[in-house]
Amino acid sequence: MSPGPAQALAEGFPDLSGLAVARRMRWGRWTAALLIVLALLALARAFANGQIEWSYVGRFLTVPAILDGIINTVVMAVAAMALGIVLGVVVAIMRLSPNPVLRAVAGGYTWLFRGTPVILQLLLWFNLALVFPVIGVPGLWSGRAVDLMTPFLSALLGLGINQGAYTSEVMRAGMLSVDVGQYEAAQAIGMSHLRALRRIILPQAMRVVIPPLGNEFISMVKMTSLASVIQYPEVLHSAENIYYANSRVIELLIVAGIWYLAVVSALTPLQMLLERRFARGLTGNSG
Amino acid sequence: MTVEPAPGVPLAFDPDSLAIAMIGVHKWYGAFHVLRNINLDVRRGERIVICGPSGSGKSTLIRCINRLEEHQQGSIVVDGVELTADLKRIDTVRRDVGMVFQQFNLFPHLTILENCTLAPIWVKKMPKREAEELAMRLLTRVKIPEQAGKYPGQLSGGQQQRVAIARALCMNPKIMLFDEPTSALDPEMVKEVLDTMTGLAQDGMTMIVVTHEMGFAREIADRVVFMDNGEIVEINAPKEFFENPQHERTKLFLSQILH
Numbered sequence: 001m002s003p004g005p006a007q008a009l010a011e012g013f014p015d016l017s018g019l020a021v022a023r024r025m026r027w028g029r030w031t032a033a034l035l036i037v038l039a040l041l042a043l044a045r046a047f048a049n050g051q052i053e054w055s056y057v058g059r060f061l062t063v064p065a066i067l068d069g070i071i072n073t074v075v076m077a078v079a080a081m082a083l084g085i086v087l088g089v090v091v092a093i094m095r096l097s098p099n100p101v102l103r104a105v106a107g108g109y110t111w112l113f114r115g116t117p118v119i120l121q122l123l124l125w126f127n128l129a130l131v132f133p134v135i136g137v138p139g140l141w142s143g144r145a146v147d148l149m150t151p152f153l154s155a156l157l158g159l160g161i162n163q164g165a166y167t168s169e170v171m172r173a174g175m176l177s178v179d180v181g182q183y184e185a186a187q188a189i190g191m192s193h194l195r196a197l198r199r200i201i202l203p204q205a206m207r208v209v210i211p212p213l214g215n216e217f218i219s220m221v222k223m224t225s226l227a228s229v230i231q232y233p234e235v236l237h238s239a240e241n242i243y244y245a246n247s248r249v250i251e252l253l254i255v256a257g258i259w260y261l262a263v264v265s266a267l268t269p270l271q272m273l274l275e276r277r278f279a280r281g282l283t284g285n286s287g
Numbered sequence: 288m289t290v291e292p293a294p295g296v297p298l299a300f301d302p303d304s305l306a307i308a309m310i311g312v313h314k315w316y317g318a319f320h321v322l323r324n325i326n327l328d329v330r331r332g333e334r335i336v337i338c339g340p341s342g343s344g345k346s347t348l349i350r351c352i353n354r355l356e357e358h359q360q361g362s363i364v365v366d367g368v369e370l371t372a373d374l375k376r377i378d379t380v381r382r383d384v385g386m387v388f389q390q391f392n393l394f395p396h397l398t399i400l401e402n403c404t405l406a407p408i409w410v411k412k413m414p415k416r417e418a419e420e421l422a423m424r425l426l427t428r429v430k431i432p433e434q435a436g437k438y439p440g441q442l443s444g445g446q447q448q449r450v451a452i453a454r455a456l457c458m459n460p461k462i463m464l465f466d467e468p469t470s471a472l473d474p475e476m477v478k479e480v481l482d483t484m485t486g487l488a489q490d491g492m493t494m495i496v497v498t499h500e501m502g503f504a505r506e507i508a509d510r511v512v513f514m515d516n517g518e519i520v521e522i523n524a525p526k527e528f529f530e531n532p533q534h535e536r537t538k539l540f541l542s543q544i545l546h
């Protein structure tokens with residue numbers, strides 16, 4: 001062992017290595033902790049003594065209307081996110097394609113849907129009948145837009161298509177993060193462009209995009225609450241309906257809040273599972 | 288083996304003896320003239336070693352042969368098929384030409400076996416079982432059948448490069464391109480890869496190898512090509528090339544590389 005720099009410096013000085021280091025009291029830390037605990041206690045007291053009937057929160061947490069609402073929230077979040085991911089992958093591939101027409105279309109889509117508020121897009125889809133009373137494929141099939149554009153379908157299209165615009169940028173970054181040598185190796189063994197994307201590039205991009213997509217999915221769970229404005233019966237909409245009848249506004253908002261927290265908390269372990277699945281072969285020797 | 292001439296391509300050479308014909312090939316990157324008037328014929332079964340200083344265009348030249356790069360002037364005919372923008376022809380050529388890269392470029396998310404079976408299954412539509420048998424045969428040939436279930440990241444550099452060779456061989460190519468296959472390897476692993484390549488050469492594979500392993504060139508090459516500044520400066524049999532180089536630039540290069 002060669003002497004480290006510290007030892008070299010210490011030459012000619014008394015040997016201090018045997019002495020214990022005195023711990024300095026960290027007054028700042030203790031004060032901060034104390035202040036925070038006091039603040040929390042004050043907050044808890046305020047809520048306990050405030051105009052909140054906690055028994056109502058407990059009672060309404062599991063009523064059928066709320067449970068249906070949270071199921072609808074989860075169904076919508078999953079469906080819209082799925083649509084968003086499919087669109088995102090397609091648009092990302094278009095944006096990275098050598099074809100300028102595809103690139104322009106993809107760029108226009110991202111620009112349009114990222115540039116307008118989601119709530120406006122939801123209202124547009126829901127009111128599509130005002131623009132196109134009848135929609136369909138000429139000669140094959142058609143229907144009245146009022147019947148077709150149910151709250152579910154409007155919310156799915158509004159949230160999913162908007163999500164696609166954001167997801168496409170995440171996917172594009174993920175695909176660009178894969179070494180170009182991977183694509184060349186795929187080409188060299190004769191794989192077509194699309195097959196190389198499907199088998200080589202996308203699986204490796206997934207590892208990079210799952211953390212940001214997890215984030216996006218959490219946003220999506222909460223964004224479904226916007227669909228209450230177009231009568232989609234998600235959990236916030238159910239809570240509102242109940243408090244219109246019984247005036248327990250805060251209690252029901254707390255109920256909805258608890259459910260959002262529960263769903264979002266359940267997503268974290270799910271994300272970790274997915275991350276492990278796509279990290280196969282790419283981290284150390286874990287296999 | 289019969290060679291079908293591609294439709295509309297006049298055969299300016301004897302298809303039974305020429306594997307690759309490059310005639311007056313030029314390439315530019317923007318304003319930068321990276322390949323200048325390349326003329327090179329490679330016979331079937333011939334082993335060509337390409338050397339030259341860094342940036343002289345060696346990689347670019349061999350990457351033009353399987354169209355990883357596009358040339359702008361002249362013609363390249365591979366196994367009777369002239370390379371144009373036509374995707375069908377590019378496909379045909381890529382099925383016949385295997386390539387091994389300096390950085391291996393194995394697919395890190397797939398096992399060794401899956402790396403090898405990918406192209407037979409998806410490009411050649413071979414049944415999975417058959418592709419796996421083929422892959423195991425070739426992994427045995429490069430002497431690492433026991434690694435089939437591992438991921439590339441778990442193998443040494445030399446083993447990875449041998450997998451890369453096996454992966455290319457799984458497509459049963461007629462021509463193999465190697466771009467500095469041993470440059471990224473620790474010295475003690477160079478030999479195992481060179482031995483694998485020597486084995487291939489002895490089995491009669493047509494090979495173009497960019498390398499600075501002059502021992503390998505001397506032993507295996509039929510001809511050595513020296514490139515500088517985007518041009519082929521000299522082509523000669525290895526004995527002549529090393530003992531009696533014709534051009535000043537070749538002499539300078541050899542004096543730098545052989546101590």
Ligand SMILES: Nc1ncnc2c1ncn2[C@@H]1O[C@H](COP(=O)(O)OP(=O)(O)OP(=O)(O)O)[C@@H](O)[C@H]1O
Nearest residue numbers: 316319321339340341342343344345346347348467
């Ligand atoms: N995509 C590109 N765009 C612009 N210039 C490029 C590109 N690829 C290569 N070049 C340039 O072309 C020249 C030839 O590159 P090439 O990789 O063929 O050289 P090389 O002989 O293989 O060198 P090395 O021994 O370093 O691998 C270099 O000057 C390089 O900088």
Ligand SMILES: [Mg+2]
Nearest residue numbers: 345346347466
């Ligand atoms: Mg090179």
